[in-house]
Amino acid sequence: MGFLNSLGLWSGLAALGVAVPIIIHLLYRKNRKETKWAAMELLRKALVVRSGQVKLEDFIVLALRCLAILFLGLALLRPTMNSDATAILGEKKVGMVIGIDASFSMLHGEHSRFEKALSQARKILETANDGDPLSLMLMSRQPNILLRRTGFQPAQALEILENAEATTYPLDLEANLERLDELVSELKTPANECYLITDSQEVDWAQLSSKAKEAFENISKKATIFVVPLQNDSEENFAITQLAYSSGSLQESGVARFSAEVKNYGRRQGDAGSIEFFLGDELITRRSVGLLQSGETRTLSFFASFDKPGDIGVKAKLTKDELSLDNERYAIASVSPGIKVLCVDGDLTTGTNDAQRNGAYYAVRALRLNNREAGKGIQVHHIAAQDLSLENLGEFDLVVMANVEDLAPEMVGRLEKFVQAGKGLIVFLGDKVQPETYNKNFNNLLPATLEEIAEVPETDLPWAFAPVNSGHSLAQVVQRLPQSVFNTARFKKLIKATPSSKSEVILSTETKLPILLSRSVGSGDVLLFTTSADRSWTELPVHPLYAMLLQQAATDLTSDTSSQHLIAGTPVELLVPERQVGSDIQVLDPTGQAQALKVTQVGENPSCPIDAASIGIYKIEGGDKFKSLQVAVNPDQRESMSSSLDASSLQSQLEPLGIRAISDTGTLIEAIENSRRGRELAHLLLVLSTAAFILQALLAKRFTDKMRQGEASDLGGALQINQVQAARRS
């Protein structure tokens, strides 16, 4: 015989409960009064006749009271018996809700955690009887109900489990617990059980949210909860956590660098093997990752050249480990056929030597590094500021303003729309720029409020760059330069700028004055150089960094693919520019399966809803006249953290909620059976307790009523009898 509840605590309480009537009885005896008595012989005769009877009556009532409390205490202990003695109680239906963790971490292992979870579910189902109400649910990003309050049929349930699959989504524990609570509430059986079979990832279970705790508490009011943590053979896992364009030209015939980060999520140091980089389906290179400490991240990069424009998938693939889903990562390179730049020059007084040339001169040359064939690479169109109103901005991808004094408000409005539509704007300042005018007219475009001019005294050395601490791709360009080269870029003069809340300072001087700032405006970006584009304020235009910065800036500002990188299981409205609302598009998933969708309107932009479940590259095609759009879908990195709580840690986490975590199958089945038997015994004991209580009340009344027989019917006597009756009933 065992007890499901704490024997020490509850048996102590039960003993206390049993002691209560005895203590009351003893106290009652202690409080007796004493008198001398003459008619002892009469009293003795009365007692000779009655004392035995009274003692017996007392004993019966006291014993029944003690039994009532004893049975109640035992019921609270929830005793279990290993014999079949409880079979006489008859079988009772048990309502079961089984939630199986189907997040992608469950795919870990050669014999995956998910398969083990299904095996545990089968074992649990073996304890069910035909017809018992059963709900089955897969838990990941959202609940997936496989069976809902269906009478248990072994063949049906096993078939459903056979076909169940883990997802590529992370686990949303709170949402799933909420749904489990609903399923438990639907059960109408006297005894309900709720099972959660999970790999008990630390990320989900180490710190339960208050909402999750509340959900557990709600469920535990209606059902016995068993959390079944799986016994994980290994927790080692390497994952590619990031793959992204790093630098270089994303243009036809351009070369760009892509970087991948590999992380060791395991508990031990390990060899991450090698990583392969693919452009499209073509293997570009294979690199060795080497040994990684637990928690260590290593960045590896490769160069890819593009021979045709359009979106192209980039893939990094790690040597297979125990969780393969996060061994591949995808990115999209949006290669443009060429970038059309409009260079707007505010200073037309250019000289013939380098020192006298204006900013546009250097900018144009920095952007036109290579002699490209017409229509390819960066094409720069150079105009004077006063001619800007004559240009059709829609033909350009990027506008560069150099030392432009001011623009008409109408022109400023056109520029704003140009940037908001996803195009780029680079602004250089200079001696023609009036800070007040810029602050007033370019307020919606500039990433900072301009102040006065700051200048290095002639006796001092011009300012150098401060060490880079930004993650912006332009900052990374500067950071990759050798220190000796980096320090030669100097600044004599600039306009002080106070960054706005929506902007980012990419580069600044060693005196902490911002040099390069960025701001997003609509779908486009604006870059602000607080110094000049010519050599009057800085030697940067003749520094190698200048061309690198402008080239990178041109690429960054014209090839934003962030909207084309999705996390699996996160539904998004994907912008599909130039498509007609209501037109048909076709989405091809990574396995090649096509799905027809209609273009919808979201805000002012045509879009289509994508809820990507598979990891890989999705292709959106909408007829010949539109270019193909590609989307990279990657898993949520949280699920790569495959380390789990062991059963004892999970138990200590769940214990305050009164929930048991049992890992071992045998122990689990025993606990389930004990729980059911215990419940039956508890019910029986509660019935016995109630019966004993009622019986003692009836007997107490009967015995008291008997006392009244033959007694004087005067008022005082009746009152005394009533008092005795009341005392007995109490």
Next chain:
Amino acid sequence: MPNPPEGSQPSGAKYLDPQVLSKIGTLDVIARQVVEGIRIGLHRSPARGISSEFTAYRQFVAGDEVRSIDWKVYARSDRYYIKLFEAETNFVANMLIDSSESMTYASNGISKLEYAKYLAASLAYLIVDQGDSVGMGTFDDQLRSYVAPKSNMRVLHDISTELEKADPQPRTNVGSILHEFANRMSRRGFVVVFSDLLDNTEDFIQGLNHLRFKGHNVILFHILDPAELEFPLEGMWKFVGLEGEGELITQPARVRANYLKELESFISEIKDACTKAQVDYVLVNTRDPVEQVLSNHLLQRSVLNKGR
């Protein structure tokens, strides 16, 4: 005026509360108070006391003593008549008071023994007042004191003194005392017994029969405390025997019915024995006023005598 309901406290205008009596003073004063109360209460009553005095005449027959002829009657009627006397002299009453430990029990302030003293003293006053003789003895397991019968008020003082000296002792044996008394009293008369009779009932009945056999008129005042008669205690009680019977712990409420049955059986047995032996039985509740008990008894007795 109707008698007050049983168990209720009578009005002080007519009766003296037994507890008040104890504050009055000496027994003779108490007795006088009580008897005066009775006389007021009996002023319309035909009763003349407990005297057995009776006078009658019959014609002289051969064999009668010549001296017993009433010559005055002869002078008037010229016939011989003999004057017959029921008693040559005033009757003698002996009162026996049980002064054992059990008589000291008091639940309402006045013990059975004190009550018996008031009752005996009052009765003695009545008897002496009408010219008869009264004596008194106290006993427990033996006769402790005895005041020989006298017919003057002096005897009241002696009785008072003896009663006040009474030292309660355990173990009553009323039966043996009655036997002893029956043997000692050569002259027939009244024997008045005051006791709770919490003793061997059979012995007592035999003692009664013995007295009756000797030709005594016996009156038994069976004195019990209200608590003994009603057993009204509640809660858990420890009872300690007054005469060394040991202890008993019980809840009176639970055994009350049976106790009252036993009490009723006990009283019935004594009452039946008294009826058989032609003994006047008076059950006395010490809560009742003394004069009420006395007057009721005297009234009852006179009615009975009339009927005879």
